[in-house]
Amino acid sequence: MIRTGFSLAILLIGTIAVSAALPPFWQRKAEIQAILDSGALADVLERRGPIDAVERVGNDHYRVRAGGCALDVLIVDDASAAVMPGPRKFLLKLGELVCK
Numbered sequence: 001m002i003r004t005g006f007s008l009a010i011l012l013i014g015t016i017a018v019s020a021a022l023p024p025f026w027q028r029k030a031e032i033q034a035i036l037d038s039g040a041l042a043d044v045l046e047r048r049g050p051i052d053a054v055e056r057v058g059n060d061h062y063r064v065r066a067g068g069c070a071l072d073v074l075i076v077d078d079a080s081a082a083v084m085p086g087p088r089k090f091l092l093k094l095g096e097l098v099c100k
Helices: 002-019 024-037 039-048
Strands: 051-058 061-066 069-077 090-099
Touching: 024 051, 024 061, 024 090, 039 061, 039 069, 039 090
Parallel strands: none
Antiparallel strands: 051 061, 061 069, 069 090
């Protein structure tokens, strides 16, 4: 009985940790929101006009377009964040601004 209870407790802990991650829709929303809220991105694009598009190019890779310019943004794991169940902790890595 104790062994069964212990096994069940371990199983439940694993289930809780897995279920705490955000579903892909909400994770992508969080990433796009972080891009739009980024002060560093605003500083780079400030003279180019408002953002026209945020395009997902690939896994953890977005392209932000403003005016005739494009800026690649990479989503990288936040190594300084404690490893805990829950939404992914990430940082933005800005690429070089490319203008036509």
